[in-house]
Amino acid sequence: MDHLIEFSIDGGATWEVVGGEVGMAVRVVVDGLANGVSHRLRVSAVTALGTSRTTSVEVVPASVPGVAESLLGTGERQSLVFTWNRPGDGGSPITTIHVELRRVGVPEWQTFVAGPATTTARIGGLTSGVEYEVRVTMENALGRGLASSIVRVLVG
Numbered sequence: 001m002d003h004l005i006e007f008s009i010d011g012g013a014t015w016e017v018v019g020g021e022v023g024m025a026v027r028v029v030v031d032g033l034a035n036g037v038s039h040r041l042r043v044s045a046v047t048a049l050g051t052s053r054t055t056s057v058e059v060v061p062a063s064v065p066g067v068a069e070s071l072l073g074t075g076e077r078q079s080l081v082f083t084w085n086r087p088g089d090g091g092s093p094i095t096t097i098h099v100e101l102r103r104v105g106v107p108e109w110q111t112f113v114a115g116p117a118t119t120t121a122r123i124g125g126l127t128s129g130v131e132y133e134v135r136v137t138m139e140n141a142l143g144r145g146l147a148s149s150i151v152r153v154l155v156g
Helices: none
Strands: 002-008 039-047 055-059 069-076 079-085 094-103 110-114 120-124 131-140 151-154
Touching: 069 131, 079 131, 079 151, 094 120, 110 120, 120 131
Parallel strands: 069 151
Antiparallel strands: 002 039, 039 055, 069 079, 079 120, 094 110, 094 131, 131 151
């Protein structure tokens, strides 16, 4: 017995066979699907007697969010303002934004959590004349994406 697995991105008007050896496996990874786009998958069993009826399911693949870009940090009196452009959500809505801060030369990051629509963070209670590093990471239901590049900000 073997399994025939096919996928469609146009609601079932056309079908493409999933490549690779499937055999009797009960689980298979389908590569090449677009995140955030609905795909229809169908499976049938193939034996010496013929091919069974298909069973189908709709799936919307997703991944962790992308990396924030267009980072800008501005030092103010005992605070800083950090802005960024939101990355793609990977096909699953961003649920949490993690803003991380540390003094230059200090290895540990201090993390602040922001709401999912935020593109600006103001962090107060900092020491004037000290340079800080700040970065941001997006999270969705599948986990945290990669951290942005680091921006250095001199607090006024």
